[in-house]
Amino acid sequence: MKMRGKSSFVEIPIATLFGEFIAHYSEKGLAGLNFPKAGSARQADQTSRRGVPTTILYWHRATTTALKNILAGREPKNTPPLDLSGGTTFQQNVWRALRKISRGKTRSYGEIARQIGKPKAVRAVGGACGANPIPIFVPCHRVLAANGKPGGFSGGLNWKRKLLAFEGISL
DNA sequence: GTCACCTTAGAAG
């Protein structure tokens, strides 16, 4: 657990079959999620929770359960509140649109662009997806290129394909 | 100021 800045901003690892994710919490909810770093597979979580606010521990329980369900191909029941206050207005618009894509469905970058009223900002949508602080929970992986190809993914295309596969989407 | 990024419709070869 690390703190940063004035308001308690907490980082807590989540050990999964695919490695150790890192969850970031602000006073508003889950604010970030990092994919496992190479070589962190099946690492035990021995992080101290001393001093972490009860609310955050509660959110973290939801995050952990939801993440493990997703990685097992199941629909998550409870998800923690997401703090997306970190981005620009444009990015927040994109992220809000992404969250409307239900599990098992996909959109193209162009469709998202039209949906937020900026039909020409196609590449900017790609940029906003790449800047998404909470992958998986903000489903940037459900955005594909218009021709059905996977496009890119900052967390590694491998993860994008994997996440889509968990939802039963084949490319 | 310049560049690189998770794009895409359209025009030309």
Add this chain to the structure above:
DNA sequence: CTTCTAAGGTGAC
């Protein structure tokens, strides 16, 4: 079908 072009928002340098 393949290749080229132009157009957006944003952060790094």
